[in-house]
Amino acid sequence: MGRLDDKVILITGAARGQGATEARQAAEHGAKVIVTDVLDDLGADVARYVDGDYHRLDVTSSGEWNTVVERIVADHGKLDGLVNNAGIFRHDTILDANEDNFHLITEINQYGVFNGMVAAAKVMREQNSGSIVNISSVAGMRGQRSVAYVASKWAVRGMTKSAAAQLGQFNIRVNSVHPGAIETDMLFDLGTETIDRLVGAVPMGRSAKPEEVGNVVMFLLSEESSYVNGAEIVVDGALIAS
Numbered sequence: 001m002g003r004l005d006d007k008v009i010l011i012t013g014a015a016r017g018q019g020a021t022e023a024r025q026a027a028e029h030g031a032k033v034i035v036t037d038v039l040d041d042l043g044a045d046v047a048r049y050v051d052g053d054y055h056r057l058d059v060t061s062s063g064e065w066n067t068v069v070e071r072i073v074a075d076h077g078k079l080d081g082l083v084n085n086a087g088i089f090r091h092d093t094i095l096d097a098n099e100d101n102f103h104l105i106t107e108i109n110q111y112g113v114f115n116g117m118v119a120a121a122k123v124m125r126e127q128n129s130g131s132i133v134n135i136s137s138v139a140g141m142r143g144q145r146s147v148a149y150v151a152s153k154w155a156v157r158g159m160t161k162s163a164a165a166q167l168g169q170f171n172i173r174v175n176s177v178h179p180g181a182i183e184t185d186m187l188f189d190l191g192t193e194t195i196d197r198l199v200g201a202v203p204m205g206r207s208a209k210p211e212e213v214g215n216v217v218m219f220l221l222s223e224e225s226s227y228v229n230g231a232e233i234v235v236d237g238a239l240i241a242s
Ligand code: NAD
Pocket: 012, 013, 014, 015, 016, 017, 018, 019, 036, 037, 038, 039, 057, 058, 059, 060, 085, 086, 087, 088, 089, 108, 135, 136, 137, 138, 178, 179, 180, 181, 182, 183, 184, 185, 186, 187
């Protein structure tokens, strides 16, 4: 028996990085995985690999969310899990502010998660069950220099609590995960100097494989976490504890 047998799970931003890893892990645990992204070719490859479905889904579009969720229900009859994983990072500061940057990060990282919760909650409420996992960051637990990213990730943490409080009565669980330095393109794009500085501050002295975040996400999607609701789980090698 797999931990996620017969569950239908939608993952956003699953064409690469942590989302793609979580798609593979969820499939290994028995789930039917719905891979979504804006990178269609890569996303379709991941879906083929996990024997799942691929749908294009720009998380900023509530219309696309409705279409994709309706399609999942038509194809599979339900939606058990949602991982709001899609996100972008851009460096910006208060003193060197870029309004377009702020809007873009807010649209994808914050509004995208809101859209996902709204679309999934409608179906999960009818089912009287569901697990939503929102990927925030250590940037949602403390201050960092990139102000828009920090704002968006604190928003994800806050919306998670609000959603958990509203949706618990329908047996829907909503939790946030807060990764530290994870070995994906998002980290690699920062360049060696920044990565060395970041990883140098981690008490465990290393960055993490995407699977190490995925293991926590699998727990939250599974029945093993049946009474975990409104929680935040940090996966950062003790970075923010130090
Ligand atoms: P990544 O850049 O490899 O993957 C992000 C994915 O999101 C990509 O596939 C991208 O196409 C997709 N995406 C971007 N905009 C989208 C949109 N509008 N609609 C749908 N999909 C979109 O990075 P990752 O590390 O896998 O990031 C996954 C999540 O983890 C993000 O929310 C990120 O903020 C968070 N995170 C990452 C780190 C890290 O060190 N890598 C640390 C903390 C938090």
